Amino acid sequence: MRVALVSMYTTHHEETGATRRLRRTAELLAERDHEVTVLCAKWWDGEVAEFKQDGVTYHRVTDAPAVGGFASRVPFALREVSPDVIQVASYPPSHVTAVRTAARFLRTPVVADWWTRDDRGGSRAYRRAAKSPNAVLVPSEMVRTQVRELGAAVDSTHLVPEPINMDLVRSADADERADVVYARDLDEHANVESFLLALAELRDKDWSAVVIGDGPERSTAEQTARDLRIDDRVEFLGELSANEAVPIMKGAHVFAQTATVEPFATNLLWALACGCVSIVEYQARSSAHELVEGRERGSLVTSPQELADEIVAARRFDHETVDDDFARYDFRRVIEQYESVYETERDDYGFF
Numbered sequence: 001m002r003v004a005l006v007s008m009y010t011t012h013h014e015e016t017g018a019t020r021r022l023r024r025t026a027e028l029l030a031e032r033d034h035e036v037t038v039l040c041a042k043w044w045d046g047e048v049a050e051f052k053q054d055g056v057t058y059h060r061v062t063d064a065p066a067v068g069g070f071a072s073r074v075p076f077a078l079r080e081v082s083p084d085v086i087q088v089a090s091y092p093p094s095h096v097t098a099v100r101t102a103a104r105f106l107r108t109p110v111v112a113d114w115w116t117r118d119d120r121g122g123s124r125a126y127r128r129a130a131k132s133p134n135a136v137l138v139p140s141e142m143v144r145t146q147v148r149e150l151g152a153a154v155d156s157t158h159l160v161p162e163p164i165n166m167d168l169v170r171s172a173d174a175d176e177r178a179d180v181v182y183a184r185d186l187d188e189h190a191n192v193e194s195f196l197l198a199l200a201e202l203r204d205k206d207w208s209a210v211v212i213g214d215g216p217e218r219s220t221a222e223q224t225a226r227d228l229r230i231d232d233r234v235e236f237l238g239e240l241s242a243n244e245a246v247p248i249m250k251g252a253h254v255f256a257q258t259a260t261v262e263p264f265a266t267n268l269l270w271a272l273a274c275g276c277v278s279i280v281e282y283q284a285r286s287s288a289h290e291l292v293e294g295r296e297r298g299s300l301v302t303s304p305q306e307l308a309d310e311i312v313a314a315r316r317f318d319h320e321t322v323d324d325d326f327a328r329y330d331f332r333r334v335i336e337q338y339e340s341v342y343e344t345e346r347d348d349y350g351f352f
Contacts, residue, residue, distance in 0.1 A: 001342065002035045004083035006099050008070045008092065010058070012043035017263055018089055018115035021139070021162065025087075025113070028163070028335040030055030039077050041065040067092045075102030083108060085342045087137075090114040093129035100132040109134045109345035114147050116263040127151050134345050137338070139264035140287035158341050162266045163331035166324075168246055169273045174321055176251035178210040178235070180311060181271065182258070183245060186215035189261035193224055194281055197304035198256070200228040202311060207233065210248060212267075214239040242270070249274035250321040254314045256307060262286035269329055272298070275320030279310045297323075 005026050011019045022038070030036045035057075042060040044051040051058045061077045062069045071094050078086065078099070086108055088099045096112050103110045112133040130136065130150035137160045138144040144157050182195045192211060199209055211221065211234060218236065225231040240248075245267075249255065255271035258281040265280075265288035272278050272291060278298045280288045292298025297317055301307045327333075 001085065001339075001346075002037075002081070002083045003029055003342065004037050004039055004078060004081050004086045005088075006039045006074060006078075006086060006095065007089035008041050008061070008065050008067070008095065009089070010038065010040050010043060013041065013065060016115075018091060018113075021113065021115055022089060024163065024331075025335075025338060026056040027054050028331055029338065032335060032339075037081050037083070039074060039081065041070065067094060071095055071098040074098055075105075078102050078106060078108075082106070085109050085111065085346055087111045087113055087338075087342075088133070090116075090126075090129060093125040096129035097125075097132050109342075109348065111135045111137060111341060111345060113137045114143060115139065116143060116146075116261075134348070135341055137341065141290055142285075142287035143263050158337070160337045160341070161329055161334060162264045162269065163334035164266075164270055164273055164326070164329050165242065166273065166327050166330040168242060169250075169270075170322055172243075172246045172250055174251040175247035177208070178248060178252050179207045180209040180254045180256060181212065181249055181252045181276065182209070182256050183212035183249075183267040183271070184257075184259050186211075186213045186217040186221060188217060189259050190215065190217055190221075191258045191260045191281070191283075192217065192221045194258040194304045194307065195256050196221065196224050196228055196230065196234065198307035198311065199230055199234065201305060201308035203230065205312065207311075209234045210252075211236045212238075212240050212245050212248070246270065246274060249276055252276055253317075253319055254279065254311050256311070257281065257286075257288045258307070259283065259286055259288070262288050265291060268292075269326065273323055273326040273329070275323050277314040277317050279307055279314070281307055 007022050011023050026036050037057045037059050039059050039061050041062045049060045061073050100110050110133045127150050130152040136152050136157045225234045249271045255276035255278045257268045260283045282300050299310050
């Protein structure tokens with residue numbers, strides 16, 4: 001199948017949840033022998049119109065990110081690529097409607113991949129974007145609700161979560177350097193302070209902790225740990241690959257999730273698959289609670305004090321290193337969900 005993924009931004013322009021999801025989807029589809037082209041703003045050197053990396057063809061629409069110019073030129077790029085199905089990122093929202101208009105002439109279905117509502121997009125444009133595609137893919141029920149509130153039809157939205165690699169989870173050795181783990185990009189939404197305040201409540205207990213992740217708030221978090229006088233027991237490891245982080249999660253007993261914004265809590269999912277007892281601080285703009293609700297080895301809290309209490313209570317659970325309940329999130333199963341939506345939409349267009 002020829003799949004066109006339309007996104008002005010890629011991870012080469014900016015590292016966000018949306019661009020990382022785009023890259024993972026493109027590379028997983030390419031591994032399954034689909035012909036995958038990402039239509040984007042140019043990020044490579046030279047004058048060539050296309051650049052191939054990890055089995056994915058990146059096709060230049062504009063020389064640099066430019067919302068209006070990209071929207072006006074993407075129909076011509078789509079006609080050149082001639083895909084069987086088009087998937088378009090939800091930001092900028094004007095690109096969704098531009099792609100949908102072009103796709104009517106190409107008689108090609110359009111699927112929007114909706115990570116979150118970016119603050120840089122306008123409300124009216126997002127409403128049009130939610131209503132225009134043939135289908136909308138969302139990572140969580142929280143995002144599905146947001147898209148429906150913007151006008152997307154109930155039967156057009158499909159939940160497709162972020163994937164993990166269960167083979168890695170099963171095969172990795174356990175690294176027992178820490179009892180408690182926090183993992184996330186340390187940006188303005190990380191809320192790592194709640195995690196550190198909870199640990200400070202447990203000064204008289206025996207524990208060690210690590211913070212996995214990097215970002216603009218790392219130095220502030222490190223200073224907070226020093227101010228709370230727990231910096232000798234909290235190790236900041238920076239950004240780690242899955243190959244590096246999974247052993248640490250398998251060796252730990254507890255994973256704490258405190259971020260205030262999380263369309264899909266991917267690191268929490270990895271930790272759950274690694275057998276961690278997982279504690280989520282409820283946040284209105286985070287979907288993390290969806291992964292632990294109803295699970296014996298998961299709990300919800302609303303304050304650092306409650307988080308501290310649950311860290312202590314987690315000792316009643318045996319240490320585990322693999323939870324096969326989360327095999328349904330394996331990348332092979334998740335990419336099949338993408339394929340199923342594509343095939344259904346193509347069928348509706350009369351391809352089969």
